[in-house]
Amino acid sequence: MGYLNIDGQIFYNMVVNASNKLEEQKEFVNSLNVFPVPDGDTGTNMSMTIRNAVLEISNAEETSIEVIVKQLAKGALMGARGNSGVILSQIFRGISKGIQGKNQINSLEFANSLEEGAKSAYKAVMRPTEGTILTIIRAVGESAVKSQEKDITKLLEEVCSYGKTMLDKTPDMLPVLKKAKVVDAGGMGLLVILQGMYEALKNNMERVHLKEAGTAKIQSAAKNLGEQNIKYGYCTEFLIHSQVSDIQDFRGKLQGMGDSMVVVKDEDIIKVHIHTNDPGWVLSQAVKLGELSKIKIDNMREQHRHILNIDDFEENSSEKKIDQDEESHEQETESKKYAFISVSVGEGINSIFKDLGVDYVIEGGQTMNPSTEDILNCINSVNAETVFVLPNNKNVIMAANQAAELSNKTVKIIPTKTIPQGITAITAFNSDVDLNENVNAMESAISTVATGLVTYAIRDTEVDEKDIKRGDILGLIEGKIKQVGKDKFQVCGNIIDEMTGENSELISIYYGEKCNEDEVNDFVKKLEKKYEDMDIQCYSGKQPLYYFIVSVE
Structure with missing residues (x-):
């Protein structure tokens, strides 16, 4: 036809x-x-x-x-x-x-x-x-x-x-x-x-x-959600057909009624998204501006339990954890000058960012890039004048930039492409200096970080005249495959050799969930003997996919 x-x-x-x-x-x-x-x-x-x-x-x-x-x-x-x-x-x-x-x-x-x-x-x-x-x-x-x-x-x-x-x-x-x-x-x-x-x-x-x-990604996302506090249980979305030009008062009323708030006006339509415990009150305020349509209210806790298919005992345990998370975030109700959001994956790496003062960690990175809305919701959830976002992955930076453009807050995307760059960026932050000085300092700091990765090949191929077979251990420096071998420790040692120079002072190693701690400790001892004039730090990152993430500064 x-x-x-x-x-x-x-x-x-x-x-x-x-x-x-x-x-x-x-x-x-x-x-x-x-x-x-x-x-x-x-x-x-x-x-x-x-x-x-x-x-x-x-x-x-x-x-x-x-x-x-x-x-x-x-x-x-x-x-x-x-x-x-x-x-x-x-x-x-x-x-x-x-x-x-x-x-x-x-x-x-x-x-x-x-x-x-x-x-x-x-x-x-x-x-x-x-x-x-x-x-x-x-x-x-x-x-x-x-x-x-x-x-x-x-x-x-x-x-x-x-x-x-x-x-x-x-x-x-x-x-x-x-x-x-x-x-x-x-x-x-x-x-x-x-x-x-x-x-x-x-x-x-x-x-x-x-x-x-496919359910694999959905279940993964649900597990990540379970690790965060679901303080407001109802995801509420709707459209307001309104001729009102200024929506600041309406946005202000909603501010204290939930989080993950997005209120965007496009011509005569206002799109509202908010996580709240009182969707009825939100709707009653919205209807004062005009006619409502496309109303959608989801119970997020119920969705979470359904996706994971957990039983009553696990459900009760999850609710207790949510309560504990709520208590731990009570002190965040007051506005502060700066806040940090980081994208990373791996229990150990996430903990490092939190210990360094990151307010929210978005679970994601390789193979599970967060969406623009994921990042925007997190930005809107943070009660701060200025929000710094550390993408820590080149494939997340564009989504982060889109989220920043959609937010009404002052948002600065520090273009970190790797986990070590993100860690270095936040350590360069100084709350006593102004915004521009901090942005310059963090961007300057990440330029001094060399990053290496050790992972495995998922298929046969040839890259830069290197014959690669599925299952080979690969050593990457700044995203380029530099080493191909059979032993992850040998490959890691080789890329560290390539990355270090006369001015190198610090080697940082983050080992993944598939690495044996005792074997890693033996490997680090050998490195300490070889690079006796350098500081070597080793952390359990527990990251998937990568046996090692290493940096040299």
């Missing part, structure tokens, strides 16, 4: 089918990540991002494509995970911009919206790299605009075909892809989405239902 025009409900079916298709193929997309280390999460990040976007419009009966895509873009923005997810959210943001004021669109207007999506994506990246998802969205946007096809189904068929052609060329644009014999993972994820949209039109799908996501 041909489509000369598409409205909001047709577009809804297109993106739901796209989300389902990417959910099915996310592991394949993950497998395309260039490095053979266990952090290939491009497919997962993009799938979770578009899924969050679709959930935003899951109950929408609206037929206007402008309204549907605007809500979709908001959902993608809040749910964006990792660099690929943030770029995808910006693509939807650009598409939304391209169809403003339209109840339905024709093929030319759809083509123009794709081109707007490309422009928005490129603007979001400080140093755009060709041969990536950016190249694919630009190519399909340009091809769509040049097309003379009036049938949107056939237009999308052309777009997908040209997108596939460009994707196959990405190894020629990025030597690292050619060496690994793969195409770009983000580009493939985008192509899967476009193919899903095309199939929805081709097969004339009606009211497509969102398929259930």
Whole structure:
């Protein structure tokens, strides 16, 4: 069936089918990540991002494509995970911009919206790299605009075909892809989405239902939630249709009624999200501003218990822990000048950050990047004039920056790409100096930190003329594979050798959950003899995936 025009409900079916298709193929997309280390999460990040976007419009009966895509873009923005997810959210943001004021669109207007999506994506990246998802969205946007096809189904068929052609060329644009014999993972994820949209039109799908996501990530997130205090039990979300221009008074009233508060105004709609113990009171205040819609109230404790499938005894234990956590945070009710949020994973590493004064640790990092909304909710939960965020992972920085832009607070993202950089940054903080001095000091401090990682290969490949077999131990320095071996201690020792120099003074070692403590202690003793003029510190990080995280300063 041909489509000369598409409205909001047709577009809804297109993106739901796209989300389902990417959910099915996310592991394949993950497998395309260039490095053979266990952090290939491009497919997962993009799938979770578009899924969050679709959930935003899951109950929408609206037929206007402008309204549907605007809500979709908001959902993608809040749910964006990792660099690929943030770029995808910006693509939807650009598409939304391209169809403003339209109840339905024709093929030319759809083509123009794709081109707007490309422009928005490129603007979001400080140093755009060709041969990536950016190249694919630009190519399909340009091809769509040049097309003379009036049938949107056939237009999308052309777009997908040209997108596939460009994707196959990405190894020629990025030597690292050619060496690994793969195409770009983000580009493939985008192509899967476009193919899903095309199939929805081709097969004339009606009211497509969102398929259930894999449970592994959900359960992991639920366990992480259980380790934090659920002080306010009801997740309350709704829209206010209002002509009120100033929402500061309303935001102020809600401030003391919960946490994880987001109050965002867009034209004549106010979107509210808050965790509270009295959703009725919140709604009674909101209705004074205008008509309410899309009201959604979830009992978070009940959801948590259901996901984990725990019995009554475990439930009672969990409630006791929540009570203890509430008591430990009672003293945080007063506002303070500065607060810190850190992203990390590993019981030992999390404890180190807390001991150094971090107010909240967001559980995440490799393979489980927090979303923009995760970071934003944490920012809004901290009662401080200025909030510093330490992403501690290059794939979290873009989501952190988006969260900072959405917050009404003063937020400073310190661009830490590794755990050691995050630890060094917070130790450089001085509460007695002003904000700019602190930002400069922390950014200067992280530039002096060299970081090494020891992990394992998840597949056979060749990187920088190194023949790598699945299961090999890999030693990385600043993200580049420098050592390949069979023994994790030998590989770790070798990268420390490469990292140290005449001016090196401190070696820090954080060993993972799969390391034997006695063996680590023996290894450290050997290092102390070899580097007798340097200080060597060793900590139990209990991090997954990485046998060792090491730094030299």
